[in-house]
Amino acid sequence: MTDNAFLEVSHLKKYFDLGHDRILKAVDDVSLNVRKGKTLGIVGESGCGKTTFGRTVLGIYEKSGGKVVFDGKDTDDMSEKEHFQLKKRMQMIFQDPYASLNPRSTVLDLIAEPMDIHHLFKHGRDRRTRVGELLQEVGLSVDFLNRYPHEFSGGQRQRIGIARALALRPEFVIADEPISALDVSVQAQVVQLLKQLQKEKGLTMMFIAHDLSMVKYISDDVAVMYLGHLVEQTSSRVLYDRPLHPYTQALLSAIPIPDPDVEEKRKRIILSGDLPSPINPPDGCVFRTRCPFAMAICTSEKPSLKEVAEGHYVACHLHPGAKSGDAARMKQVLSK
Amino acid sequence: MSDQEPLLQVNHLHVTFKTHGGQVSAVRGVDFTVNRGETLAIVGESGCGKSVTSLSVMGLLPASGKITQGSIMFDHQELTRLTKKQMRRIRGVDLSMIFQDPMTSLNPTLSIGTQMTEGLVHQNKVPRSEARKRAVDMLKLVGIPNPEERMKEFPYQFSGGMRQRIVIAMALICQPKLIIADEPTTALDVTIQAQILELFSRIQRETGVAMIMITHDLGIVAKIADRIAVMYAGEIVETGNKRDIFYHPRHPYTKALLDSIVRIDLPSDELHPIEGAPPDLFSPPVGCAFSDRCPFAMEVCDHVQPLTTQLDLHHRAACWLLDKRAQAVRETVEK
Numbered sequence: 001m002t003d004n005a006f007l008e009v010s011h012l013k014k015y016f017d018l019g020h021d022r023i024l025k026a027v028d029d030v031s032l033n034v035r036k037g038k039t040l041g042i043v044g045e046s047g048c049g050k051t052t053f054g055r056t057v058l059g060i061y062e063k064s065g066g067k068v069v070f071d072g073k074d075t076d077d078m079s080e081k082e083h084f085q086l087k088k089r090m091q092m093i094f095q096d097p098y099a100s101l102n103p104r105s106t107v108l109d110l111i112a113e114p115m116d117i118h119h120l121f122k123h124g125r126d127r128r129t130r131v132g133e134l135l136q137e138v139g140l141s142v143d144f145l146n147r148y149p150h151e152f153s154g155g156q157r158q159r160i161g162i163a164r165a166l167a168l169r170p171e172f173v174i175a176d177e178p179i180s181a182l183d184v185s186v187q188a189q190v191v192q193l194l195k196q197l198q199k200e201k202g203l204t205m206m207f208i209a210h211d212l213s214m215v216k217y218i219s220d221d222v223a224v225m226y227l228g229h230l231v232e233q234t235s236s237r238v239l240y241d242r243p244l245h246p247y248t249q250a251l252l253s254a255i256p257i258p259d260p261d262v263e264e265k266r267k268r269i270i271l272s273g274d275l276p277s278p279i280n281p282p283d284g285c286v287f288r289t290r291c292p293f294a295m296a297i298c299t300s301e302k303p304s305l306k307e308v309a310e311g312h313y314v315a316c317h318l319h320p321g322a323k324s325g326d327a328a329r330m331k332q333v334l335s336k
Numbered sequence: 337m338s339d340q341e342p343l344l345q346v347n348h349l350h351v352t353f354k355t356h357g358g359q360v361s362a363v364r365g366v367d368f369t370v371n372r373g374e375t376l377a378i379v380g381e382s383g384c385g386k387s388v389t390s391l392s393v394m395g396l397l398p399a400s401g402k403i404t405q406g407s408i409m410f411d412h413q414e415l416t417r418l419t420k421k422q423m424r425r426i427r428g429v430d431l432s433m434i435f436q437d438p439m440t441s442l443n444p445t446l447s448i449g450t451q452m453t454e455g456l457v458h459q460n461k462v463p464r465s466e467a468r469k470r471a472v473d474m475l476k477l478v479g480i481p482n483p484e485e486r487m488k489e490f491p492y493q494f495s496g497g498m499r500q501r502i503v504i505a506m507a508l509i510c511q512p513k514l515i516i517a518d519e520p521t522t523a524l525d526v527t528i529q530a531q532i533l534e535l536f537s538r539i540q541r542e543t544g545v546a547m548i549m550i551t552h553d554l555g556i557v558a559k560i561a562d563r564i565a566v567m568y569a570g571e572i573v574e575t576g577n578k579r580d581i582f583y584h585p586r587h588p589y590t591k592a593l594l595d596s597i598v599r600i601d602l603p604s605d606e607l608h609p610i611e612g613a614p615p616d617l618f619s620p621p622v623g624c625a626f627s628d629r630c631p632f633a634m635e636v637c638d639h640v641q642p643l644t645t646q647l648d649l650h651h652r653a654a655c656w657l658l659d660k661r662a663q664a665v666r667e668t669v670e671k
Contacts, residue, residue, distance in 0.1 A: 045525035153613055183381040184552055188596045188609030195607075210525065213598040217607060240600055254530035256555030257601050258594070260578050263558045270534060271527045274495040 005033035006204045007057070007172060012066035014049075014056045024279050026052040028228040029066070031305065034172075034221075039198060039205040041219030041236065043212055043251070047275055049228040050208045054174045057206070058090055059083070070172070088118055091170040095177040097157030101149040107160055108145045111135070114167045134163040139193060155186035159193065166197065173198075174206045179214060187211075191218055212255055216240055221311075224248045227278055227286040230305060234312040244314045247287050285317065293318060342369035343514055343546050344393065349406035351388050351397065360617050362388040362401070364570040367644075370514065375540065375547040377557040379593075380567035383614060386550045389567070390516045393548075394433050395423040411513060428455050432507040436519040438499035442491040448475075449487030452506050460510065474505040477542075478535060497528035501535065508539065516548045521556065533559055554597055558582060563650065566590050569614050569625035576651035587653040589626045624656065632657060632669050 014027040027049045034040045042050045055061045057068055059075065068075045070086065078086065091114075094100035101110055111131045112121075121127040132142045138159040149157055158178060165173055175194065179187040191214050198205050209215050215222060216236055223233040224245065232245040243249045250269040257263050271290045276282055282289050288298040297317050305315040351363035363385040370376045378386045391397050393408055395415060408415040411430060415423065427433075435441045443451055452474070453467035462470070468487070475483035478501040491499055500520065507515050517536075521529040537560060540547060549560060557564060558578070565575040566589065574587040585591045595608040612629040615621050624630070627637035636656050645658040657666045 045527060155613070185381060185593065185596050185610040186613070188598075188607045189611070192607045192609055212526075213600045216600055217598045217604050250527060252600060254526040255600055256530075256533070256553070256559045257599060258554035258558045258582070258597055259599070259601075260558045260582050262601065263555075268530060268534075270530050272531075274497055274528070275525075 004036045006036040006071055007034040007206075008067075008069040009033070009057060010067045010069075012053070012056060012068065013064040014052050014061055015064040018279065022279050025228050025281065026278060027056060028281075030225070030228075030230045031066075032223050032230060032233055034204055034206060036204055037202045038220040039195075039207055039218055041215035041222040042206060042208045042225060043210060043215050043222060044225035045210060045251075045275065047227075047278065048225040049278070050225050051176055053225065054092070054176050054206060054208050058092055058174060059087075060092075088168045089170050090172040090174070091165040091168060093158075093161050093165045093173060093175040093178045096181050097154055097161050098149075098181070100161055101157060103149050106146050106148060107131075107135070110149070110160060111164045111167055114164060118168065120168075130167075131163075134167055137166065137197065138163045153186075154182050155189060158182060158190050162190075162193065162197070166201075169201075170203070172204045172206075174208065176208045177210070178207075180209065180211065187214065194218065212252065224251065227275065227281055229286050230313075230315065231287065232312075232314050232316075233305075234309075238309075238312055244308065244312070244319055245287075245316050246291050246293050246318070250290075250292075285315075343372045343411060344370040344548075345407075345409040346389075346393065347407045347409075349389065349392060349408065350404045351385075351392055351401055352404050353398075353401045355400065358618050361620050362570055362617060363392065364620060365406070366567075366570075366572050368565050368572060368575060370546050370548060372513070372546055373540070373544045374562040375549055375560055377549045377551060377561035377564045378567060379551060379554065379557055379564060381552060381614065383617075384567040385570040386567050387518055390433070390518055390548060390550055394427060394431060394516060395420075396427075396433070425459070428459060428512075429510045430513045432510070432512045432515050434500075434503055434507050434515060434517040434520045437523050438496060438503045439491065441503055442499060444491050447488055447490055448494075448502055452487070452502070452509060455506075456509060470509055471505070474509050475502070477508070477539065478502070478505045479531075480505070496524055497531060500524060500528075500532055504532075504535065504539070508543065508545070511543070512545060514546045514548070516550070518550045519552070520549075522551075522553075529556075536560060554594065566593070569620065570617060571625060571654065573626065573655070574651075574653040576647070576653075580647075580651040584651075586647060586651070586658060587626075587655045588630045588632055588657070590653075592629075592631075624654075632665070634662070634665060 010031045012027055012030045016024040016026060018024055030053060044050050052061065056063050108131050111134055112127050115121060131145065135142055135144060140156060140159050179190050182190060195218050207215060207218050219236045221233065222236050222239045224231050226247050232248045243252055250271045253269045269292065273290050276289055284299040284301055285303050288294040295317060303315045303317045305313050308314050308319045346366060346368050349363055349366040353360045353362055366389055380386045392403055403416055449468065449471060452471040456462040456467040456470065457464055471487060472483045480486055480498065480501055494502065521532050524532060533556065551557060561578050563577055564581040565572045568589050574590045581590060585594060592610045596610055598604050598607065610629055615625050623639045624637040624642050627633040634656060642654045642656045644652050644654045646652050656662055657669060
């Protein structure tokens with residue numbers, strides 16, 4: 001997995017101090033790589049730390065520990081100037097196209113803002129031309145330059161957000177739930193646009209979402225998070241075909257499939273209970289309180305992320321690396 | 337299912353809203369029925385009028401909205417002619433509603449127990465002790481552990497999934513004949529959504545309550561609906577049994593909608609989004625509302641609204657392609 005990794009994250013931690021000796025471990029010891037020119041999907045339910053992870057990688061939040069290596073260079077070893085330059089190369093697309101665009105700016109100013117910060121233009125004419133180009137790239141008309149965000153639909157606004165993120169010709173883009181505020185048919189339009197732009201520009205992308213079906217379409221690899229931890233990562237194809245972690249299995253089985261016959265025959269793993277509090281997470285495996293297969297070892301020992309097949313990483317005592325006889329027995333039960 | 341009189345019958349419903357920008361025709365001639373004990377799913381994108389339709393049935397339209405035409409027959413009563421007071425007696429007793437966001441439908445300053453028994457005590461004149469007993473039973477039914485204790489707690493002390501269970505318990509407490517659930521799981525995570533959908537199925541089996549499920553998620557529809565109504569731009573464009581809609585859709589919008597979703601159980605290399613956007617309902621189109629996004633649109637579609645074609649007993653669609661005169665076109669399209 002380390003070959004041609006564009007972004008290498010190792011043991012990344014982000015803790016928030018809530019006062020009164022309470023610490024929220026939003027991201028706890030997450031290691032993963034993103035391959036150059038590929039899309040990594042990050043999935044998990046609300047509160048699992050996927051957004052915090054994305055923001056910490058970009059440096060929007062200061063990390064509490066761990067390393068972020070971007071294109072072979074450790075971000076800790078960078079000077080302030082290098083950091084500023086780095087920000088040109090990594091951009092973000094935000095979730096809510098209603099909240100992320102300043103309502104008092106025109107489309108021209110909104111899209112040009114990142115380029116203004118980096119002083120890319122000497123003449124207003126060049127600025128206008130470049131923004132016009134960007135608008136066309138995201139499928140909007142050049143006539144929109146002087147309009148304001150409120151004149152656009154959700155899907156169009158998200159296209160403006162994408163144009164803004166692409167303005168600096170970044171190499172790496174994090175899209176944080178870019179479609180969850182949009183309607184189904186519009187979601188497909190935006191995801192298709194993202195995928196097309198990614199191919200054309202050879203972008204490396206991190207696509208954060210809770211909608212597993214769209215992630216499946218857009219991602220080459222998928223990482224599953226639960227309560228601040230990475231529980232499984234592998235190629236998109238393998239993850240949806242043969243998920244290994246019980247949480248991934250439950251998550252996939254919870255999604256209703258739009259086909260009545262398939263839906264009738266499906267066996268569903270229904271998890272009991274709710275997500276535990278990340279302020280006081282369970283010891284051992286964080287998933288054990290809801291896991292249908294929890295064993296004694298799951299309470300006493302935290303499972304580490306292990307490569308169980310080529311490029312398939314799982315953090316679960318049920319899968320190789322685990323020593324106890326329980327695991328072997330449970331696996332037999334599971335395979336039946 | 338069809339031999340008896342429907343529980344709810346909505347005919348030619350038109351709803352308009354007065355806004356600063358002029359009149360919006362949010363619902364434009366909607367017809368549907370719900371039989372006792374069945375689940376009708378109303379699907380469509382935001383702004384298609386599915387929520388406005390349900391609010392009209394509940395008599396909960398905001399002051400700017402008005403039913404301009406049509407009738408709503410519920411359990412032998414014409415709801416559009418009732419006074420506010422009469423409507424209030426039906427709502428919460430025979431008719432209840434579950435909203436999308438459980439946090440905004442619960443009062444944060446009252447305990448769960450008080451909120452649950454309020455309606456029973458004041459409207460149905462049930463003694464307080466009896467009301468409390470029923471509330472405990474309902475909380476048990478929806479799977480809240482130690483309900484006696486938790487009745488004393490306030491909404492903030494519950495998780496999102498638990499709050500939605502409480503809202504469902506409240507909707508059930510007067511033993512309604514019909515529950516309208518408006519995107520009841522949209523605010524929840526998928527694993528919690530699975531729990532709540534399971535709960536709906538169980539409640540329906542145990543109590544026989546009829547349900548209108550409003551959603552944009554066709555997966556949920558496939559799981560819990562008996563019949564489906566597909567809405568677009570304030571109209572029902574197609575309605576039928578679940579299998580008719582999923583396996584034999586006849587309206588191009590229904591087909592496009594089914595095509596636009598990605599399935600996690602099938603390999604997916606291509607996406608088929610519906611290009612364009614729904615029409616502006618300030619000035620609704622003269623012809624078919626879907627014509628400018630429809631790949632099969634004909635000349636007539638831009639000028640004349642299509643009539644509804646009855647395809648079989650339960651399956652209806654409003655599209656010019658289904659007209660007798662369009663047979664030749666239809667055959668080429670279906671190839």
